[in-house]
Amino acid sequence: MALLHNVCSAPLARAVRSRSISIPLRTVSLPSPPRVSQSQLDSRILLGMSEQELQQVARDFGQQSYRGKQLHHLLYKTKAKEIQDFSHLPQAFRSDLQEAGWRVGRSPIHRAVAAADDTIKILIKLEDNRLVETVGIPVEDNKGSYRLTACVSSQVGCPLRCSFCATGKGGFSRNLQRHEIVEQVLAIEELFKHRVTNVVFMGMGEPMLNLKAVLEAHRCLNKDVQIGQRMITISTVGVPNTIKKLASHKLQSTLAVSLHAPNQKLRETIVPSAKSYPLHALMKDCKDYFLETGRRVSFEYTLLAGVNDGVENAVELAELLHAWGRGYHVNLIPFNPIEGSEYRRPYKKAVYSFSLP
Numbered sequence: 574m575a576l577l578h579n580v581c582s583a584p585l586a587r588a589v590r591s592r593s594i595s596i597p598l599r600t601v602s603l604p605s606p607p608r609v610s611q612s613q614l615d616s617r618i619l620l621g622m623s624e625q626e627l628q629q630v631a632r633d634f635g636q637q638s639y640r641g642k643q644l645h646h647l648l649y650k651t652k653a654k655e656i657q658d659f660s661h662l663p664q665a666f667r668s669d670l671q672e673a674g675w676r677v678g679r680s681p682i683h684r685a686v687a688a689a690d691d692t693i694k695i696l697i698k699l700e701d702n703r704l705v706e707t708v709g710i711p712v713e714d715n716k717g718s719y720r721l722t723a724c725v726s727s728q729v730g731c732p733l734r735c736s737f738c739a740t741g742k743g744g745f746s747r748n749l750q751r752h753e754i755v756e757q758v759l760a761i762e763e764l765f766k767h768r769v770t771n772v773v774f775m776g777m778g779e780p781m782l783n784l785k786a787v788l789e790a791h792r793c794l795n796k797d798v799q800i801g802q803r804m805i806t807i808s809t810v811g812v813p814n815t816i817k818k819l820a821s822h823k824l825q826s827t828l829a830v831s832l833h834a835p836n837q838k839l840r841e842t843i844v845p846s847a848k849s850y851p852l853h854a855l856m857k858d859c860k861d862y863f864l865e866t867g868r869r870v871s872f873e874y875t876l877l878a879g880v881n882d883g884v885e886n887a888v889e890l891a892e893l894l895h896a897w898g899r900g901y902h903v904n905l906i907p908f909n910p911i912e913g914s915e916y917r918r919p920y921k922k923a924v925y926s927f928s929l930p
């Protein structure tokens with residue numbers, strides 16, 4: 574779900590929006606890629622598995638459980654990319670794993686470009702040669718504390734076709750598997766040589782259309798990669814019945830809903846999929862999410878000049894949120910034009926007026 578709606582693709586938009594990736598970019602020197610096998614997409618992949626699952630794998634190969642712990646360490650701490658790099662394990666175990674078709678599940682980085690502010694966008698080349706985008710966003714505050722956010726994709730492309738979004742215009746290829754989400758975070762850590770502190774599911778795709786893999790990746794990022802649940806944000810434009818499902822997991826993560834309009838009629842022109850999810854039903858699900866999890870919902874609102882950035886829109890938005898109670902937060906995102914888009918960036922004055930209705 575689009576964070577950077579306006580730049581390279583929907584998703585990457587906000588992260589790079591004010592430090593556009595079109596400003597002087599430098600190619601980043603990449604770590605050497607792992608060799609990619611031709612095995613099928615769903616074959617045996619270690620990345621994404623829990624310690625217990627890895628212990629079971631070890632036992633299935635006649636090894637003792639502690640070998641599973643070692644596998645866990647190699648995947649998530651050492652970040653080994655290939656089974657032959659598992660130097661702590663006996664050669665016979667490594668060979669058995671490989672002969673049985675197991676692999677780590679890391680993909681090569683196809684391209685990485687950095688903006689002047691050190692934000693880096695990477696394209697990862699998946700096993701079926703499709704490319705997926707991820708952005709690393711480093712932020713250091715004036716007290717010297719450092720935050721590294723990974724903006725991850727959940728699908729290759731997106732089927733929802735929001736009218737302002739480059740990813741939506743490019744169509745949909747497939748859902749990502751859990752390891753293909755987790756590896757995006759590991760790739761960012763590798764490039765920055767620093768732990769990722771925050772993850773936002775705001776890259777390519779609509780996470781709620783791939784909820785199973787998103788939840789599995791969330792578990793792995795939290796328990797195995799050890800990123801706090803509160804440091805993870807899952808975004809959506811709204812897919813019927815999925816917010817309830819997410820709430821039932823009682824995650825301590827933030828739900829970010831891309832609203833983009835204060836009423837149903839306008840919203841349908843910007844987010845065509847809203848036709849099947851009336852605004853009042855979406856707002857009710859957001860309220861229930863807050864009640865169920867105690868986590869406030871964050872609303873993303875992309876400001877499109879002359880479309881949804883008027884003071885009357887701001888007043889209507891405030892009334893809408895007020896009517897649905899408390900526990901909300903709004904992020905205003907001035908649109909960053911993409912080639913061929915019918916939309917324009919709002920004037921600074923309009924952004925300012927919108928924020929103070």
Ligand code: SF4
Binds near residue numbers: 734
């Ligand atoms: S849901 Fe899909 S089309 Fe809509 S903004 Fe997100 S990535 Fe783009």
